[in-house]
Amino acid sequence: MNLNNRRSQTLVKRKTKSWLILAGFIIGLIFLRSGKAILSYTSSDKYCVSCHIHPMADQSWKLSSHYNNRTGVIIHCIDCHLPPEGNGYLIAKAKHGFKDVYGYFFKDSAKINWQGKKLLENAKGFVYEKSCLECHQNLFPVKLSVDGGNAHLFYTTSNEPLSCINCHLNVGHFDKNALHAHNTNFGVAITADQVMYNEPARVGKFENFNEKIPGTNVSFDMVAIPGGKFKMGSPENEPLRKKDEGPLRKVTLSKLWMGKTEVTWDEYMAFFRATGSQGRTEGQVILKKNVDAISGATPPWGAPDQGWGKGSRPAITMSWHAAIVYCQWLSKVTGKKYRLPTEAEWEYACRAGTKTPYFFAGNPKDFTSVGLLKKIFGPDTAGIASRIIYKVNSNSQTKEPQSVKENPFGLKNMLGNVAEFCLDFYSPDTYKSDSTATVNPSGPVRGQEHVIRGGSFKSDARDVRSASRDFTKTKAWLVTDPQMPKSIWWYSDCIDVGFRVVCEADSILEK
Numbered sequence: 111m112n113l114n115n116r117r118s119q120t121l122v123k124r125k126t127k128s129w130l131i132l133a134g135f136i137i138g139l140i141f142l143r144s145g146k147a148i149l150s151y152t153s154s155d156k157y158c159v160s161c162h163i164h165p166m167a168d169q170s171w172k173l174s175s176h177y178n179n180r181t182g183v184i185i186h187c188i189d190c191h192l193p194p195e196g197n198g199y200l201i202a203k204a205k206h207g208f209k210d211v212y213g214y215f216f217k218d219s220a221k222i223n224w225q226g227k228k229l230l231e232n233a234k235g236f237v238y239e240k241s242c243l244e245c246h247q248n249l250f251p252v253k254l255s256v257d258g259g260n261a262h263l264f265y266t267t268s269n270e271p272l273s274c275i276n277c278h279l280n281v282g283h284f285d286k287n288a289l290h291a292h293n294t295n296f297g298v299a300i301t302a303d304q305v306m307y308n309e310p311a312r313v314g315k316f317e318n319f320n321e322k323i324p325g326t327n328v329s330f331d332m333v334a335i336p337g338g339k340f341k342m343g344s345p346e347n348e349p350l351r352k353k354d355e356g357p358l359r360k361v362t363l364s365k366l367w368m369g370k371t372e373v374t375w376d377e378y379m380a381f382f383r384a385t386g387s388q389g390r391t392e393g394q395v396i397l398k399k400n401v402d403a404i405s406g407a408t409p410p411w412g413a414p415d416q417g418w419g420k421g422s423r424p425a426i427t428m429s430w431h432a433a434i435v436y437c438q439w440l441s442k443v444t445g446k447k448y449r450l451p452t453e454a455e456w457e458y459a460c461r462a463g464t465k466t467p468y469f470f471a472g473n474p475k476d477f478t479s480v481g482l483l484k485k486i487f488g489p490d491t492a493g494i495a496s497r498i499i500y501k502v503n504s505n506s507q508t509k510e511p512q513s514v515k516e517n518p519f520g521l522k523n524m525l526g527n528v529a530e531f532c533l534d535f536y537s538p539d540t541y542k543s544d545s546t547a548t549v550n551p552s553g554p555v556r557g558q559e560h561v562i563r564g565g566s567f568k569s570d571a572r573d574v575r576s577a578s579r580d581f582t583k584t585k586a587w588l589v590t591d592p593q594m595p596k597s598i599w600w601y602s603d604c605i606d607v608g609f610r611v612v613c614e615a616d617s618i619l620e621k
Contacts, residue, residue: 152203152207153187153188153192153203154186155187158187158188161210161214164224170283170284170285171187171282171284173284174282174283175281175284176190176281176282189241189244189245190237190238190241190242190282191206191236191237191238191241192206192238192241193240194238194240194241194244197238197240202238206236223505223506225507226506228279228506229506229568230275230276230279233275233279234273234275237273239273239274242273242278243274249265249266250262257592258592260593260594261277261590261592264592270589276589276590276603277290285417287413287415288412290412290590291412292410292411293409293410293411293412293414294409296382296409296410296413296414297379297382297383297386297409304327306325306327307325307327307329308324309322309324310324310443310445310446311329313446313619315619316619318334319331319332321444321446321613323380323444324443324444328380330369330370330374331369331371332367332369332370333367333368333370333519333520333521334365335366335367335368335459335519336365337362337363337365338458339360339361339362340360340361340363340457340458340461340463341358341359341360341361342359342454342457342458343355343357343358343359343541344358344467344575344577345358348474348575349473349474350474350475350478350572351577352579353538354540354541354579355541355579357541357542359541359548360548361454361458361551362548362549363454363455364550364615366455366613366614366615367612367615368451368455368519368521368610368612370511370521370522371422371511371521371522371523371610372425372523372527372528372530372608372609373424373608373609373610374425375419375422375424376420376422377425378425379420379425381406381436384406384439385404385406385407385435386407386408387405387406387407404435404442406432406435406439406599407428407432407435407599408599410427410600411602414427414600416605418507418508421510422510422511423510424508424523424527424528424608426528426604426605426608427601427604428600428608429597429599429601430582430584431599432598432599432600433450433531433609434449434450436609437449437450437611446613446614446617446618448611449533449611449612449614450533450612451530451533451611451612452550452551452553453533453534453551453579454551454552456524456530456564457563457576459521460517460521460524460563460564461576462517462518462519462521464576466576467575467576467577468494468497468498468525468576469497469517469518469524469576470493470497471493472493472494474571474572474575476490477489477494477571477572478570478571479501479502479570480570489502489571494571496514497515497525498523498525498526498527498565498571498574499523499526499527499567500565500570500571500574501569501571504568506568508606509527509567514526514527523564524564525565525574526564526566526574527564528564528606528607528608529563529564529565529566529580529606529607529608530562530563530609530610531562531582531608531609532561533561534552534554534561535553535554535556535559535560535561536553536554536559536560536561536581537553537554537557540554558584559583559584560581561579561580561581562581562582563580564578565580566606567606584601586603587601588603589602589603590602590603
C-alpha cells in the first residue's frame with residue numbers, strides 16, 4: 111500500500127512538474143509576444159509623436175526627404191534616433207526612453223531650448239552614425255555630384271571624428287534655411303526707395319561719430335576709445351581662469367575708434383554686394399594688392415545667417431580672411447584706416463577701466479552653469495543676463511544689439527552674442543613671451559591660428575569673462591565644405607564668430 115502511494119505521489123509530482131513547465135512555457139510565450147508587441151508599439155512613429163512634444167517635429171519630418179520622396183520609402187523615427195538592432199539597440203532605447211519619460215512628466219516644454227537641441231554638438235547625442243550607414247551603404251552612387259563625391263571621399267579617408275550629420279544635419283527634419291548647396295541668391299539686393307549716402311562721415315575731432323558707407327543706406331556708430339594703461343589678462347586668483355590668460359602685464363594703448371557693435375549683416379552685405387565674386391570658383395578669386403580691384407567672397411553654402419535673420423544681427427560664418435578683406439574695402443570706400451582690433455585693444459575696450467572678471471560686478475562661479483547643483487537648481491543670472499547674450503539666455507542664436515546694456519565705454523556685446531576676431535596670431539604663451547612689448551602690442555610675429563575674444567551665444571559664463579581667450583580652428587571649421595580647395599571666405603562649421611572694426615585715430619586727425 112505504501113509502495114502504491116509512493117508511486118501515485120511520484121506520478122502526481124511528475125504531472126504537476128510537467129504542467130508547471132508547460133504553464134511557464136505558455137506564460138513565457140505570452141510575455142515574449144506581449145514584450146515584442148510593447149517593444150514594437152513603443153518604437154512606432156505614432157508613439158514617438160505622442161510622447162515627444164517638440165513643436166513642428168512631426169511636420170518637418172513629413173516634409174523631409176526621409177518621408178516625402180519619389181520612392182515612397184519612409185524612414186521612421188527609430189531608424190535615425192536608435193542604433194540598428196545588435197548595436198546596443200535595447201540599451202539605447204532604455205536610456206532615451208527614461209530621459210523622454212522624465213522630460214514628459216517633469217519638464218515644461220515651453221522652457222526647453224529646442225533651437226539648441228538642433229545644434230550639431232547636441233544632435234550627435236541622439237542621431238546614430240551606424241543607423242545612417244545601415245541605409246546608405248553605397249556612399250558613391252552613380253548620380254552623386256562632384257562636390258558630394260569629394261565630401262564622401264573626405265569622410266571615408268579622414269582621421270577626424272566625422273559623422274554623417276556633419277553635412278546632413280537637417281535631412282531628417284526639413285529646414286528651408288539649411289540647403290547644403292551654393293546659395294546663389296545670397297546678397298541679392300531688395301529694391302527700395304531709400305536715401306543713399308554720397309560720402310562717408312567727416313570727422314574733425316576725437317569724438318563718437320556715425321560712419322556712412324557711400325552708395326548705400328547703411329551707417330554704423332563708432333565710439334571714441336581714449337588711450338590709456340591697463341593690466342592685461344587675469345590674476346591667478348580669478349575664478350575659473352585659464353592658464354593662457356597670464357601672467358598679468360601692464361599695457362599702454364593709443365586712442366582709437368571702435369565699432370559700437372559687431373559688424374552687422376547690413377554692413378557686411380553692403381561689402382558682399384559691392385565685391386562679391388558671383389560665378390567664380392575659389393581658385394579664381396585672388397585678392398590683388400591694388401585695393402581698387404578687391405575681389406570679395408564667392409557665394410556661401412546654405413544660409414550663413416542660419417535663418418535667424420540679418421539686419422542688425424551680427425554677421426557670422428565669414429572667415430578671418432574675409433573679415434580682413436572687409437576692413438580693406440571699408441578703408442577704401444571711406445578714406446579712413448579700418449582694421450581688426452589687436453587683442454590688447456580688444457581687452458582694453460572691453461574692460462573699459464574695470465579690473466573685475468566682467469565689466470560689471472559678479473563672480474563667475476555664481477554665473478556658471480557647470481556642475482551638478484547648477485544643473486538642478488540653475489545658475490545665478492541676476493546682473494549678467496541684461497549685459498551678455500550667452501548660453502543661458504540666447505536660445506542658441508544671435509540677438510540684436512538692443513537686447514543688452516552698454517559697457518562703461520558705450521560698447522555693446524563685447525562679451526557674448528558672437529566671439530570676435532582679433533588681428534593677432536594666437537599663442538598660449540603670448541603674455542609670457544611678449545612681456546616686454548607693452549606699448550600697443552600686436553602679438554606673435556607668426557602663427558597658424560588667430561585670436562578670438564569675448565565668447566558667444568553658445569558660451570558658458572566662465573568663457574565670457576573679459577580675460578577669456580580662444581582661437582580660430584580653421585581645419586575643424588571647414589569640415590563640411592565639399593569644395594576643393596575649401597573656401598577662403600566662409601566657414602561651413604562655425605556659426606558663432608563675427609568681428610568688429612577699429613579705426614586708427616591718426617589716419618583721420620593728422621590729415
